Amino acid sequence: MFEKTKKTGSELLGKTNRIVEGTTLIGDIVSKADFRLDGELIGNFTSQGKLVIGQTGSIKGEIICNNADIEGEFHGKIKVIEVLNIKATAKIHGEVLVGKLSIEPGADFTATCTMIVAELNHEKPKDAKGAEQKPKE
Secondary structure (H helix, E strand, O other), rough: OOOOOOOOOOOOOOEEEEEEOOEEOOEEEEEOHHHHEEEHHHHHHHHOEEEEEEOOEEEEEEEEEEEEOOOOEEEEEEEEEEEEEEOOOOOOEEEEEEEEEEEEOOOEEEEEEEOOOOHHHOOOEEEOOOOOOOOOO
């Protein structure tokens, strides 16, 4: 009578989780769908989708996601596999690992930044002289 359907991830397209202004979460969030944060998160955030931190939003912790737009505040370590867009109203403090980076003039960007292009292109790691490293056996 009832069929069990296996979720493939495509049913999450167009769906966004949302934490509104005035809400504070203490803990970790894991989500497969896109996420918009206009409140405060003290903890870690992991998503296979896109994270948007609105102008009133803030995160203190670690973020790992595919794409992100930041208009609010972030303190910690962020790893964005594809594109990180930092808006003029953003305040970023910490460590940034990113595939591609866009920063609007006026943003407060006080962070170390590392491009993770080698990981994205599945290139073999290179040693200090630029030679490809051989896998350890």
